Structure formats: C-alpha cells, structure tokens
Amino acid sequence: MQANNFDVRGLTSEQVQKARDKYGINQLKYKQVNGIWHDIVSLAQEPMIILLLVAAAIYLIGGNIGDAIFLAFAIVFEVAISLYQDSRSRDALSKLKEFSQPNCKVIRDGEVQEIKSEELVIGDSVMLEEGSSIPADAEIVYSNDFSVNESILTGESLAVLKFSLKENNQIFKGTAVASGMAIATVTAIGNETKLGKIGKSLESIEEEKTPLELQINNFVKKMVIIGAVVFIIVWLINYLHTHSVLDSLLKSLTLAMSIMPEEIPVAFTTFMALGAWRLMKLGIVVKQMKTVETLGSATVICTDKTGTITENKMTLAKLFVLSTQKTSNPDDNDQLNDEERDLISVAMWASEPIPFDPMEIALHDAYTKLIDNDIRPQFQLIHEYPLGGKPPMMTHIHQDQSGKRIIAAKGALEAMIEASNPLNHEEKQQLEQAVENFSKEGYRILGVAEADFIGDDFPEAQQDFPFTLKGIVAFYDPPKANIEKVLNDFYKAGITVKIVTGDNAATTAAIAKQIGFKGYDKSITGDELMKLSDEDLQKEVSKIQVFTRMYPEAKLRIINALKKNNEIVAMTGDGVNDGPALKAAHIGIAMGKKGTEIAKEAASLILLEDDLSKMVEAVAMGRKIYTNLKKAIQYIISIHIPIILTVFIPLALGWLYPNIFSPVHVIFLELIMGPTCSIIYENEPLEKNLMTKKPRPVTDTFFSWKELATSIVQGLVITLGTLSVYQYAVAQGFDEAITRTMVFTVLIAANILLTLVNRSFYYSIFTTIQYKNNLVVLIIGLTMLLMAILLFVEPLTHFFGFEMLNLSQISIAILTGFVSVIWYEVVKGIKRLK
Template sequence: MAVENFGIKGLTDEQVVTSRKTHGANSFTYKEKNGFLEALKSILKEPMILILLVASSIYFITGNFGDGIFMVAAIILVGSISLYQDSRSRKALEKLKNLTEPNCKVIRNGVTVEIPSEELVIGDSLIVEEGTMIPADATIVHSNDFSVDEATLTGESLSVFKETSSTNNTIFTGTIVASGLAIATVTAIGNHTQLGKIGNSLDNIEDEKTPLELQIANFVKQMAIWGGITFLLVWGINYFNSHDVLDSLLKALTLAMSILPEEIPVAFTTFMALGAWRLMKLGVVVKQMKTVETLGSATVICTDKTGTLTQNKMSLARLFSIKTGKITSTEAILKNEEKELITVAMWASEPIPFDPMEISLHNAYAKQTNVDERPEYHMIHEYPLGGKPPMMTHLLENESGQRIIAAKGAPEALIQISNLTAEEKKSVYATIEELGKQGFRLLGVGQAVFEGTDFPKLQQDFSFEFKGLVAFYDPPKKNISQVLKDFDTAGINVKLVTGDNSATAVAIAKEIDFIGYDKCMSGDELMQLTDAEFQKKVMDTQVFSRMFPEAKLRIINALKANNEVVAMTGDGVNDGPALKAAHIGIAMGNKGTEIAKQAASLILVDDDLSKMVDAIAMGRKIYTNLKKAIQYIISIHIPIILTVFIPLALRWIYPSIFSPSHVILLELIMGPTCSIIYENEPMEKNTMIKKPRPFTTTFFKFNELTTSIMQGLVITLASLSVYQYAVGQGFGEATTRTMVFMVLIVANIFLTLVNRSFYFSLFTTLKYKNNLVGLIIGITMALAALLLFVPPLTDFFEFNTLSASQLLVSLFAGSISVLWYEAVKWGKRTKAKKN
C-alpha cells in the first residue's frame, strides 16, 4: 500500500526535460498587457499632465520658449516619477502573485516530490488529495474514494466520483478534490487544458474597490470638480479684466494645478503595494490588496489548534485497548492486544498517508510488525470522513478473499455504534477524560465483519467491535505563549476553535496560558442556541471544541454581528466557508489545503502565528503612515491654492505671484515627500498598545481633517503676511515672489518633520530611523539654494537673491507657521499622562 507498490515510477529527470522542450510549461499564456504602455496611457490621461500640456502649448504659442521647455521637462519628470512608482507597485504585486502560485506532488524517479505547478509536464504522475486544486488535465491510474468538485468548469455544485475503471476517469485543471486521493497521468497542461481552451483566467476578474479606495477616489473627484469650477471662474474673471484669452487661461491653469491632489491616489497605490511586499518579506503572502488596510482593524482572531498553536508533530504516544483496560505508553513493550489496536488503526488510515496522525500510525505499524501485510491488501470500498462526530471506514481484501473492515474517528462516534457494555463505556469515557486532561488528541478504533458486496449505505450501519483508543501528543509551539500576550497587549481577543474534545482543548489552552481557557463550549451546544443567545455568548466564550464547518461559520457571523473585525486561521477543507466569511481569512502555507488557501485573503508561509502579530503591526503602520501622507498633502495644498487665488481674486499689487512653472516646481518638491518619506516611516512605539481602530471609521475623520485644514490655513497666513510685509517694505515683485516661495519651501520642510507624528514631539521623531528624511530634505534645501544663488535659475523663475534679513523673515515665518502644532502635541501628551 505504499507508492512503490502501485508500480508507478513516474518520469525520469531526462524525460521531464524532453517533455518540457516538446510541450512547454504549465502556464496560461494569453495575450499579456504591456505593463509599461498601460501605465503610460494611464499617466497621459491624468488631469495634471493634461494641464501641463495645455500650459506648455500656450507658452510656445506666445513665444515664451523657456517656460514651454521647462513645462515639457516637468511633464517628463512627473511622468517618470509616476512610472517609477507604478513599476515599484507592479513588481511588488508580481512577486506576490508568483508566491501564491500553488505547488503540487508528483512521482518522479520512483520518489514523491513537491514542485511548483508551473513545472508540471505531460506524462507526469500527479498525486492529488482532498482539498487540493488540480493543476493539469490528467487520467486517473489509481484512486481511493476519490471525488472532484467541477463547479469551475460545469457550474455543477455536486461532487463527481471518479476511478480508474469508470469511463469518467479524467480530471481537469482548476477543479478541486472534494474527497480521497488519486494518482493520475498528466495529459494536458497550460492553454491546452479544458480550462485553457475556455479561456478562463483569474486575471480577468476585476477586483472590487475597497471602502478606503472609494473614500480616497471620492475625495480626489470632489477636489477635481472644485478645481474645474474655480478654473472656469478665474478664467472668466481674468478674461473680463484683460480680454486676453491665453493669458487669462494660463492664470486659471495655475490655480487648477494647485488644487489637484494627484499625489493622493499615487500614495495610496504605492503604500498598499509596497505594504504587501513588506509583508511578503515577513513571511505573510497577501492575496488581496484590501487585506493590507483591514489588518490594522482586527479585533478578534479565531485560531485552530493543530499546527497553529501546536507543532503538528502528532506522535503516537498512548494506547488504550478495551481488552486490557489499561493505558500504555508506546515506548513500553506492547502486548498483542495493543499491537492489534495499532494495526486496525493503520488499516483505517489512507494507503498513502498525508495526515500527520496517519503517518504516525503507519510508522508505528511498520515498527511493531514482523510481517508487513500492506502490499497484499487492496482497498475495495471506502467511507470518507463524515458524520457528527466524524469517522471514516476502509474495506480491504487480499487475493485469497480475506477481508478487513477498519474504522477510526472521534471516540464518541465509534462508541455510539459499537457493541460495548455499559461498564465498558464507563471505562472508555473515564479514559477519554483522563487522556484529554493531559492534552492528548484521541481517536477511537473499531473493526467490523461483513460478507458479500452489498455494502451498507452508511458506515454507521456496520456492527463494530470497539478496539480501543489511540492517543497522539502534539506539543505547543515554543513561542506561542508570547504571541498570545502580544495579541492581548494590542487589544485583540483570541478564541480557540478546534475539532478536539473539550478536555483536550482546555488542557492545551491551559498549558499555553490561553486567556479564558476555562470558558469552553462545544459545537453541538453552540448550534442549540438562538442567534440572539449565541451572539451574546460568543463574546464570553474563549474555547470552542468539537467544531464542524457550520459551527465555525456561525462563530464568525456572530462576531461580525457584534461589529468585531474577525481574522480566522484555518488549513482544512472544512475551514473554507469560515475563512471566506471572515474579514481576514488566514491560511497555513505548509499544511494548508488548496481550498483553504483559495478561500483565505492571506497565507502564513511558515504556519507561524507570530507573523500575524507582525502583520497586524505592519497593517497599523501602513494605515497610519498613509494617513500622515494624505494629511500632509492636504495641509500643503491649501497654502499653494490660496497663495495663488487670493492675490488674483482680491487684485493685489502682484496678482500673478506664481505662474504654472512655480506651482509645478512646488508639486515636484512635495510629491516625493508624501510617497517616499512617509511610506518608509518606522512604526511609532505606541502603535501596538493602542486598541484596533474601528473598521467603520472613515479615513478622513473630522478632527484629523480639521488639523490638516488648520495647518494649511496657518501656513497660508504666514505666506500672505510675508507677501504684505514685502510690499510694505517696497520690495519689487521678484523679491516678494521669492520670499513667499521660500516661506512655502521652509513650511514644507518643517511640516514633513512635524507630521511624522501627531502625538510625539519633533525631538522624538528626529530619532526615528528613516534615512530618506535627510536625503529628501537635503535635496529640497539644495534646490532652494540653487534657485536663490544661481543666476540663470533665479532669472528663469523670476526670483531675486534675498538679503540675509529677507531670508530670515521667510525662514521665521515658514517655521513658526508649522511649529505651533508642537504645542498641541504637548497638550495631548500632558492630557494622556493625567488620564
């Protein structure tokens, strides 16, 4: 019953190379979009680029070639920055896409190996088992109780049973194994599969926009509408005064450019894509972009036990034979009754075991038997894992007609349908309680006798002889207690959801210092409560035992009804519905089935729950930094808009203080700040001791938006005050323009530093490790110096070299217009200390 006994050796390495040369790789090769050209088209449709093109055209038409050339250079620079950001985002997402490509098992050179599905070739001997997605079209050569969900191809929701001897012995790419195991020879790959011919591709599915994306898009749209209205208004006013179409259009375009917050969507895309890439480096693969923004809101994590809290080693540790009535360690010298118990449990396992418990049983049988009978027997019928509580039964026969009928499953399932006396049942239940309290995972084992081939429809209809209990020990992960403490510190409630009985679940929970380990409820108890009763009870219960798919799904829905943001870990087929229903479905990378991975929104590559602590911290950091970036954009856009608009609208002495060239220069200085500096900001030290932010909270909260508007208005006041000061001192237009421009440059630098935290002081944030802060601010200061002291640049932008006193006025006004917020932050910290 091992792989080699099916006579399947698979392809050799040389045959694999030959097949790949002949038939190619197992991948869909539809006509791919050119990422660069698509990004270029998208950039050319951007309002800012269109405005720059119109402005440069006007400059060339009016003979102002210098400004026209500068505008063209600005278009190239803005476009290059956008292309670079788009390239970073696409590369990050491409790496994630490659990581989420599934692996598959094949027999090559007589050995079972795991390979990426793309490396599959025609002729390969493919092994597919319950919960996996089939990666190629193939013909079955061996199967055990094998059924497939072909809804992807046919739309039919019922599973289809398939075997070697039937006419329906072909499996297809993209379908999912519902039960059992099969070995099949690959007949078609990539575009030549049934799915490939139909042309189905996950790439064709459009992702829905997330609430945050919609909020940001709506905000930008509203700003664009207001920009359009103001543009027409200013154009009309200026034309009415000057009757010069092109000059008035140029002034109106200057204002339109200052209003458009085109950095916001770029910042959003960059933060989310690079956030997903950073998570990938931590060992967390994000399948859906929206998960990055949801992570920081998680309030509850529902975690399974095996392989998540424990090491998934499942070593066979104790035996309880009903004949001896004693618990025996597997390290002791075993009696015949205990050897028989192991043998029956092994026969009830899959012939090619993939479950850790079944592997352990096969190893124990091989260790204690003198004659290995597995090659002599073949399976003639199988009842898959089913029922509540669940059990499974195998019927095997050898060439001489000797038959074995073996079953294993939840002890309660076997006890219900066996021939035990009342006294024996009492003894078994006492043993279950004793072993459960020690944290052992238990399986009941039974054997039946049946003549003929008219097998019962249900496995529960056999008359079983109860053989005993096999107990497995799965030690907790070494870091799990600390992980649970970290979740608690972050204000996240952890609930244990397991298929084990209550005694085992509580014992393991107690061993790892699980908060509320004594508050336990079973799946059956859960299902008896009304929705209202359970919605209340779910908040107080921390351990859920003997869970099944419907019960898991009910837990998720009840928590969601209580406005909790729910993360759910899972690895099995039966976890699929709950993973899909949770806000954040978390599949295990190593032991997770393909169904679990498909249903989940992120995958823990190494099955390490501590990575979820890192992921939640990363989610909170990304959200906070994105908020800082957008608040910065709003704050710095307001003074640019008003400094352009007010002198123009109120017809001050120098109405056109800024031209499109000046506005685009400011935009080029601001752009890298929001999407480069803030994206690279480290997590603030109080991030993981805060409670999760409510999921329903809008991105632009009133008090935060008010802060940004106030910051922008104060900077405006400073720049216009310097404007009036310069006019009052009798300075010319070029000097006034230079002083106002320098106020905005200085304010931009200080705003970058002050807004790195809306709580901690500037002196604290200066210690944050972000090398890009010094680089970007250094470039900004160097550019300012060039504009002031390099005559060709000074003349081109119609600036003047400022005197020391003039420069000091600009420096003072620019810095004080931002540093006032440090007093507000000091007030927040003082209030927090008092509380």
Template sequence: MTKNNFHIQGLSRLEVAAARERYGINRLSIEKNNVFFTALKDLVAEPMVVLLLVTAVIYLVRGQNGDAMFLAIAVFLVAGISIFQNSRSKAALDKLKSFTQSKCRVIREGLVTDINSYELVVGDSLIVEEGMSIAADGRIVHSNDFSVNESILTGESLPVFKDPLSVEPIVFQGTTVVSGLAVVAVSAIGDQTQLGKIGRGLESITVEKTPLELQINNFVKKMVIIGVIVFAIVWAINFFRSADWLASLTKALTLAMSILPEEIPVAFTTFMALGAWRLMQMGVVVKEIKTVETLGSASVICTDKTGTLTENKMSLAKLYLRGARQFYDAVELMDEKKARQLVALAMWASEPIPFDPMEVALHEGYHKNCDTDERPGYRLVHEYPLAGKPPMMTHVFENESGHRIIAAKGAPEALLAVSGLNIEEKKVIESAIRKLSAEGYRVLGVGRGLLDGNQFPPVQQEIQFDFVGLVAFYDPPKKNIKDVLEAFYKAGIVVKIITGDNPFTTQAIAKEIGFRNGNETISGDALLALPEKEFGEKIKHVNIFSRMFPDAKLKIVNALKAAGEIVAMTGDGVNDGPALKAAHIGIAMGTKGTEIAKDAASLVLVKDDLSKMVDAIAMGRRIYTNLKKAIQYIISIHIPIILTVFIPLAFGWIYPNIFSPVHIIFLELIMGPTCSIVYENEPIEKNTMLRPPRPLVSTFFNWSELVTSVIQGLVITGVTLLIYQYAVNAGFSEQLTRTMVFSCLLSANIFLTLVNRSFYYSLRVTIKYKNRLMFPMLGFTLLLGLALLYIRPLAMFFEFKSPSAFQLAVSAGAGSLSAGWFEALKWVKRK
C-alpha cells in the first residue's frame, strides 16, 4: 500500500464489508454445469466403456458370472483412471484461472492498494490508467488526459475523452483506458453493470480445436471405423464356424477393444493441461491451452526493448541545452540554472501524477533540483495527449495570477518539426541526438509553447514551439539478457527488436547485449512506404525496427506469418495489443504490462523476465516430444495385440481364440497409465534446445515416425506369434500357450516403454533420466503380471498355466528382444 496524491480517503474496512454484504461480489453470474453429471456423460460416451458394458452383459447372459464381474470391475477401473486424469487436468486449469484473476487498484482508508477485481465494492474509489480494463461501472471524480475505448459496448472503436465535467462522466466495466488516468467512484458491480446486463450471450462461446487436436481426433475416428469393420469380419468368421452368435459376438468385441486407441485423447488432454500447470509454476501463465502445443514451434521472437531487454528503470542521466550547445550531467545541476529550467519544463510536460518511468524520473529530477516546488500553485488547464508520428504531448498549466506554462516533450524529431529552426540549427541538434543515442540513452526533445489567448488549436502541432533542449535517460540492459539471447540462437530461433525508440539508442543497447545481425535498422514509416514484395524481403533480413507504431508492428507480424514463421511477440502497452493478438504466441509482461496487452496475449510472463520464454519454449518442445513418444508407444503396442487376436482366428490356427476380453482389458489398463502418466512425467532430452524449431504445419503423424511405430509393432507381433508357434510345436496346452504369449507381450510392453523414452539416445543414457513414476509403474506391472501367472485363483480365472522358469525366460526374453532391437537402430542413427 502507498499514500495517494488525490486527497481522496476512500472506504473504510467496515464500509467495504457493509457494501459487500449489500451488493455482493464483483463477478458475472455464469451457468455452471453439474461437474459429476458432465463427467458421467463423458464417461458413458467413451467407446471402451460401452464395449466393456456390452461384453459384461453377454457374459452374464451366457452364465459366465466371473468374467462379467471382472469386466464390471474393469469399467470402474477405466472410469477411475479417466476421472483421475480429467481431475488432474481440471485442477491444473482451475489453478490457472485463479492465477490469472484480474487485479485493480483502489483507494481505501487513504491508501492506494491492489486487490482482485472481484473484491471491488460499490462506493470504492477505483484508480484506472492507460492500458487497464475497467473493472466496474462508475462516475469520474478526477482525471488527467483520460480517454476510453467503449467498443465492447458501443461498437465505436475511436477513443472517447472524459472528465468530471463531461456530459456523461461515466465509465463502464469491460471498457479499456486508452490514455491518461482517472479516479472513479464505483456505482455498479457484477450483474448490475452495463456489461453484466448484456453479458449472458458470452457464456455460449465455443473454443475451436487446435490443428494437433484435430489430427489426433481424426486418427482416432479412423481407428474406430477400422475397428467396426474388423469387428464385423471377425463376428462373421466366428459365427460361420460355430453358429453361436453370442460367443462370436464376444470374440469380435475382444478384437474391437484391442483396436480402439482410447488412450490417445486422454493423453492429449492430460499433457496439455499439466503442461500449462508446469509453465505456471515456472512463472509463465498460459491463457490459452492451445499455446502449449505452439510454443515448441516458435521460430521468430519479436521483442520490444524497454523493460524486456532492459530493466525499465529510467534514470535522468544527461541534458543538452540548445542555446548553450552544451551537454550536462543530470546528477548535479544546482549551479546550472538553465539546465534546471530544462528539467522543470520537461516535468511540466509530464502527467501531474506520473506513472511512466521517464515521467517519474523527471518529477524526481525536478524535486531534487528546484529551489521552490511550484507544482501546488499551478493547475492543468489544457492538455494534448501523446499523439503523432513520431509522437509528442503538450500540457498547459496556469497559476492564480494568470501566468501560463506551455510545455511539450516527445520524440526529438516531433519537436524539431514544430520549432521553426533553420537547417543548420537542426543539424547541430541532430548531432547531439546521435551522440546521446549512440551511448545507449533514451532521448526526448523538450519545447516551450508560444501561444497567447485561450483559443487552443485542435492539434498541438499547430502551436509554435521553442526547442529548448534534450533530456536523456539511461535504462540498463537486464543482467541475464546475453544468456537469454544465446539460448534463443542455439535453439534456431531468430530474434528481432521492434521498438518505439530511435535506431541509434537501440543499436547501442543491441551491441551491448550481444544481439546478432543488428547493423541494419529501418523505421516504421520507411517500412510501410516499401512496395509489398520489397517489404516482405526487408523483414526477413532486418532485425532491428525502430520508431515503430501499431500499424507497422501488426504488418511485421502478419508478414512473418505469411512467410511461414511461427511468431512470438512480446509487448506491454496499449499499442501492442493488435500485434500481440495477431502473433501465434502473444507474450505480455505481468508486472509492467497493461491489461489490454495481457488481454490480447496468449501467455503472461509473471516477472517480466524473457528468460522464462526460453524455459517456456523448452517446455513446449518437451510436451510435444513426450506426447509423440506416448502416442508412438500406443500405436506400437496396439499392433501386436490386434494381430495376436486376429491372425490365429483368420488362419484357423489350433488355438484361434488365444485372448478373451479379460486379457485385452488387463493390457489396456496397463497401457493407459503408462502413456498418460509416465510419459507425461519424462524430463526434457538434452539435445531438445539444440534443434531447430518444429514447423507447426508438419503433421503430428509424419510418415517416417509412423513407419517406425508400425515396424516396432510388427516385430513384436512376429516374435509373439513365434512364441505361439513354439508352444504349439512343443505340444503345450492352450492355457500354457496363452501364458507364454501373454508373458511375451507383457515383457515387450515393459521394454518398449523403456526403449521409446528416446528415439535417439541409448537405454544406457535414458535409464538415468529422472522420472519418479517410471520404475514404480513398471515394477507394479511386472509384479501384477507374475501374480496372474503364479497365484492359482488368478491364473485359473485368466485361463493361464503357471510356466516353468525356462518357459518364462524364453517368452519374457523373446518379448524383451522384440522391443530391444530398436536400440541397435538408434546406435546406427547416432553413428
């Protein structure tokens, strides 16, 4: 909390409590679905659950009560795993929602404090400033250069200027502050606001599926269609041979279960939601889950300079007086009257209650160097907001005796254009600007307005100004920014600086931080003047863009996207909103970022630390890689299950029905947690951030990777069927043959899980990966498998016969080799 300069006391704690009791909390009412019934509905819609229930009913009709009971239990296990995964995903997303709760600033008991927007009450004194989203309806009681965008309510995109004396000095919830600052007495919150009264239509907004989600859903749908066709074929074959339609249906359902890859959608949801949760723990708040899958593909990062590459800790460092043609050190000016007057004039050109770091520095410089503080004796009688290309702003102050101060500051080029200087004078000042900029200073021009009477022109550029001098600020680079840039470059990511500052300052900072390919710069005006083809070429090889404005930023982002780049864009101001929205990954700053920037962005860096984007991109690549491992594992292990059920039946082998639904569901219960829980927890591989970005347009199931998974599955199938034939030729019974086939598949599953932890590094390397879930899960699978083979009641239920040590070693060894051969291929690949 800090003391306020508005002479407003605000509500007391008791008044806040009374208002909350009377009017409620500041939140729109939204219909909420019953969580239990929603989960139940989703569960019943799962094909695997439907198949299990149908098969259980068939077993009951046939009098096989034990099998029916097992499948009923399996329904609860499948439901439990599904609900557990969904609850983990939902908990992660709920935590993200609570973390991204918007904030607002109020005056209570004479102090300025930040609170959550939902804590706002009727009667509060709400402070709103440039870039903020207004949290409630209210009446303006104080304002400086205040304008709002009310397009969300009126459809009119132009800003509306308002003050306490306006015809309608009212602001509305959901509108955004374009410029200035105001204190608002809150009159309505929640459903009673204008937005609340028309906001019910916002509840029905649907979220589009991402390209990856569509690819995965399409793949699953195709597998379901294949499952239906094969189901019909198997049922027909069995019915033709046995004329028992119920038994034939059971066997056909067994195959249908083996084909359905129901683990894939669950894995996708889990990976994305938990990925967003992990990012939040790292200080990166993901507002849209789809951003998680895009992060790993980022190929270009467009970053602003101030506050991203630099500390945004402006200190007044240097001055230049036009009249004296002399530079001054701003630290000590007590004996330099004209230099102190320049600081004073720059201060008068600033907001009376400063919030911009440069304006804060000017107020501090004035307070430190003035003999008498004249601020209380003057009032603001007219103001021109920051406007123009390049921009400038003008304030008109007057005291009780009628003495007037007309002060302007802004881009030096803007002040030079309205000061009526001759060419020689301009050249001298431009030389001074280059000198200060080349040393890395942020430079502003300062002018004194020459205007008599009270007829203020409509635009400040029509006023004649006397160019007084330059004020220069130093904003040091962030300490870690060199390492951050180097990490981006190693990951194959191009970095471009897009800033409103001048090219000399930007290049000086770029050189200091080790920025690559920063020799050429171009301004926003020059860029937009280029023909379309030349524009596209220019943005490819130029990496520093100076004196940029919203239209130019937006066009750069769209041109990079059109060139096939995956664009990440950082921003913090109102003017960054369009470009942040257009970028594939809009990145807002959590501390200095405006509400408009945060609303437009898809993720927020909580501590304004660009190094977190390195972590976020690494996390995006890790999530994508691990999801791909999980799905390749699912494909590889489904193939031998499908073919081990289908081939003996189709070719009329001696034991045609080697597996029943109870065996398939057991294997499914093992595979689900493995792909969704274990693979999600895999650490990032050490070469992940040394590879170029993955093209976003590339299909998730590319041909080479799909072929790899299919070959893995076919090899496991071939070895499993060899074990089948070995057991048959050795004269083993159906139960023992089933046992050996099952043992082979189970050991293949365990080894495939380990082998597929990396498609590049060897098992000797990946065995050291830190994954606290991997070995407990595999150990549990192994113990459970042994229990089924050697605990007599379980073996009888599953129609197994306990194998000898040699028989188990043969089947388990064969299964291990059927997955382990891939290690040799990885060795060749590394070589």
C-alpha cells in the first residue's frame, strides 16, 4: 500500500470499533422483501399450484381423501422444490453482491489501508483519487486540483471543483472523482447520506426484463391461454357425457395440468443465477444477470493493451536526452551523465507525489535508485493540471519553502512537442529516429518537458507554459505469458479481437506482432477516426483491428459503430475515460485489480485477476448456459406433448378408456420432469465443439422453428408410442388398469431415455454418457426406483389405479418407450456425417 505523506493519522482501531457500534455500517438499507414469505405468496399465484389446490378440493368434496392427501403432498413437494431453487438463486446473487462491493482507501493508525466501502465509519479519513467513487458524505481536509462529477445528485454533467475551504468542502456518496486527489473526513454513512435519503425512491424501481426472459414469459403465457381454452372444451365434452360437474372438472383439470409448462420459468431463473455463481467461482463477478445470456454470443472483444495484453509491470528501459541527442540505458548507473539524471528527475516531478500508475511508480523507483540527493521531502505540490488534451499531457508545479519552483510535464510525445519551444531540423530528425527505435522494441514512450514561470497567476491551460522539451523516457511492459493462447482461443471461437489503446501505433504494432495478433500491421488513430462519417466508420471498424491514440469519444464511436454492424461487443477497460464505452458495450469488462471504481460501476463484468483468459472461460460458460437452457426447454416441450395428447386423444375420440390418466398421474410426471430439466441440464458440462463454433447471430430468437420442430417431432413420436401401446392393450383385451400401467410405463421409459438423448443434439448417447454429471445417475436412479415402487408395492399400485404387469407386458412398454426416443440418434449420426 502506498505511503501516507500527509501527516494524517486517522482513526485508531479502537475508535473505528466505537464508531461502528454507534452508527452502524456504511450500507444503504431499504425496505427488504421477506425472501421465503415473498416466494410462498408468489407460488400461491402460480397456475399449476392453483390447479393442484382446485383438484385437491374436488377430491376432498367427492370423498376421495387419499387422492386429496396425495395432491396436498404434491403441492408441498412442488413448493419445496421451488423454494429450494429460489434459495439457491438468492444465495448465488447475495454472494455476487458481496464480491462486487466497491473498495476505498482510508488512513487508520497513520497507515493507508484498502477496505470495503461498507466498512467506513464516521470520522474516517478517506483518500480519494481520480477514478474513484466517493463512498460516503465527507468534508475535504486536503485537496489537489480536486473536482467531482455530481450528476447522480444534480443532473449536471460538468465536474465541480472542490476545496478544503468551508464553503466548498462537502462531497457526497455516489458521486465520482473527475480529477486530482483529496483527503476527506467522513460525516455521514448509509441511509444518512444525501444519496441515502434520496434513494428511498429506488424501492419502487423494478429491474427490466431481458429479451430472453420476455421470450420465455410470452411462450409460457401462450401455453397458459391454450391450457385455459382446452380446459373449457374438455370440461364441456366430459359434462355432456356424464352430467357431473365435479367429475368433469377433475378430468379437464388433468389436461390443463399437462399443458402448463411451469418448469420453464423456474429453469430460466435457476440457470441464470447459478451461471453467475459459477462465473464468480472462476473469478468473474457478474453485476447484471442479463450479461450471462449475452456472453455466449459475443462476436467482438475490444481490449486495452496495457495491463490486459501486457503485464502492466513497467520498467524504465531507455532514455533519450534531446540536448545531447544521446540514447542511454538507466540500468547503467555509473554511465549516466547529469543531463540523463535530470531527465529522470523532471519526469518524476511530473508524476503524482504518491504514484499509483505503473509508469509513475517506475519513475519514482528510478529516481530513488539513481539520484543521490533526494529533495522530494522539501517540496510540496502547489498546483496540478490533470491528464488532459488530445493527445494527453499533465503538468505538476512543486515549490519549496524558499519559493523555488519545479514545473514539470509529461505525456504523449506529440502533445509535448506541440506545447514546447519549436525544435530545429536536426532535433526533429534525432527525435523521430529515437521514437522509431524505441517503438520497434515495443517500448511505451513519454515526452518530458520543463518550464520556468514567475508569479501565482498560472495559465488556464497547461499548454500555455513556456515549456522546453527535455527528451523521452521509454518503458517496457512485457506481454503476458498466456496472451498468445488467449488470442488463439478467441479466434477459434469465431470472436474478433481488437486492440483499443491510448498508446502510439508503432509501439502497439510491435507488441501485437510479438503475440501473434491478427491485423497488427494496420491501424487508425483517434483523430483520424473522429474525422470519418458514421457510414465510413462502420466499414473501417470491420477492417481495422488496431486503434491507437484513443480517447473517450473515439472509443465510444468504435463501440457504437460495431453495434450498428450487428456485432455483440465486449469491451475491457480500467480507467475513468473507459466509463462511457464500458457502459455502451453489450458486455463491459472492468479489471478488478487495476480498474478504477468508475470503470467497475460502468461495467457489467469484473475480472478479479485482470486476466483476459478469464473472458475465454466466461464466453465458454455463457455458451454452455445458453445451450443447456435450450436443452432443458426442448426436453420440457418434447415430454409435455405426449402427456397432453395421451390425456386428450382418447377422450376426444371416444376410445374405450377415455380418462386414462387422472391428476395424480400427471402431477407424478411433473414432479419427475422438474428436477430433470432444472437440475440435470443445469449441471451439464461444456460440449467440446461449443468453443469452435461461431457465435450465434444477434438476430437469432431463443425458440427457432428448427429447434421447436425437433422438440415437437420428438414429442409426437413418443405420443405415437404411448397410443400404440394403448391400442395394443385394448386389442389384447386388457382391462383399464393394465392399459393405464403400460401407457404410464412407456412415458416413464421415454422420459428417462429422452433425458439421455437430449444431452446433445449432435454427439451420440455413447459420447454423452461419458460426460461428468453425477446428477444424471442420481435423478434417473431415483425415477426408476419410484416407478418400481409404484409397479410392485401393492398399496401404491392400487392407489394409482395400476396393476402389476407380467414380464411380457412390461418389456413391450419399456421397449416402446425406448424406440420412440432412440430414433433421434440416427438423425444425430446423419448430422455428424454431414
């Protein structure tokens, strides 16, 4: 942690504890929804639960106590499963919330510490710097060119300068530091802050549903409407036959239950929440649930260079002094002359007194190592021009007690040349040659300048100082060891990678070439990009992979142009200036270690380890979740069709046994299907071909006609199997109990095999059986055990209206169920051959 050079002691550990006991933690607390009670109330409004309650009531009124008790048990079981799934989702989300808590720096016991923002207490001395979010209301006690963006409170987008003077020293929770640094004493936390008091209105804001969620909800609503219509038709048919209101209601409720696909919304919620939890275990914090469903379709990743492609471990590698036109290595301490030492000194004075940028840390380290007389304690920073301009530069003015000043600036070489006294022809040539040599090596270069100025009426713009260019400092930031593999993984997955950096073209190209980056030899600068029309830019962003000398407006235009080209855009960033582009991207990715709090707030994902390889894992996880959710829903559709038609067709066509199933049979099937779709399929591993496919197009809907057709055909073939066994049993003269038992056995056998076959719509069952998923064995084993109990334990066999089958009957039922599903393996084989 950086040093405390401000003579501020802060609170002691004992004072912190006393303040926490008295005022609590720094957390906004609004009206909390009672999780379990809220879930129970919501479940009571679910169509399936309502149908079960009505059926149980009818059985009770009709004197069928056993059936009523079974349905009551089914209601409890259904509610228990739903509560369990909801609690898993809630736990996953609460862990995510805990992980995404912002951090802040405080001075306690005289030392700078990094803590979670919610651990702040009243009286704490909090350190704030550019890019951080203000964690509590506070009063400034020390500041340096400190400005704050208060738009969250005032709506005003321009940053406001703040000082330690009484009339302008208040800062507020939720606002953002636009420039400079400050130390402030915390005056209010949690709900007592200005934001906390305004934030009560947040209670009424509901989270917007995602496109996928809307598609699924619309599908379920349509099925509910169809169920209601069919319910009325079936009730009328039954009533005309029996003239019994209760009996007709019971039989029509059986069909209505079979139509309700209530497992689908449960599966969606479970998959998204547990997907986010699995990503968190990989070191990826998901801030927005919708990101989980978008991840798998990312087509372009725009990545920064420094700290993402490179290590972000800067070392001062080379020096070029303009006055001597000499290049030197700062490691050769004994060989350095006064001009070279002076260049290092000026570059250090142009840096923050307490450095946090890797280049500035390297300059301070070099100064400590190479300069014999350290005069830093004698000087104070009296004025600062924060990093700004296009290309950017920054200026610091230091002064000692005698009034001696050091005015030092550093920044992009183009900016330093523009701001300095004109160079002669020879100086320009030497400078260009040095830049070319450094860039070929992949060095990152900064121009360094110095100025003299008398008086306290400093210019409004830093460029107005009479600067003299001192030379160039060059840094080396090596590429990460794994970055070449990461790029190849993206390329294999059909994802385009673009470098968007503030560095110059030559340095970026050199590093890009080293790591095997595709398209390293062609680039465009931020200024060139801003001159393009929207139409031309849309064409250029498709062709160019390297974007250099970029600034916020240019980055934002790149993202928006890619989006107009129907790309799904992921963007990595860590600085304040990345905020707009991170927010605009479909998937904003902030770095957990070096990222500013502003970048983390704007992003939808945070990589805790600043490792781009985690994005490969995130994309794989996104694709896996989306594919497994599709498998689950296709399974639900396929197995619902035979249940619906097996109940409806014998009744509608007036077959010998018109009411082959009652509500108890349908609810038993529902209880088997729920865990299968939302537990087995959620736990399925990534299929090996998923990361070699191109991302799915943004225009694709979740329910494509091809996939729906596959599920419908699977369902119809299983129906053919159930109804064939029905007719076979009737033709053999079997009674209703045996017919029912055989038909039910066909459905259970088909359900078990469908679970296995639909684990992949490409690979064979012999491949998928090797997938590691212990829940498959558990759930299928449990299903087989329950079915055996129903067939061979006399009281239960009788309760369900079954009859014990002989070997021939049970073999025909199981074989029919097997054949009605296994045919799809032939379709998969043809797919693989193609």
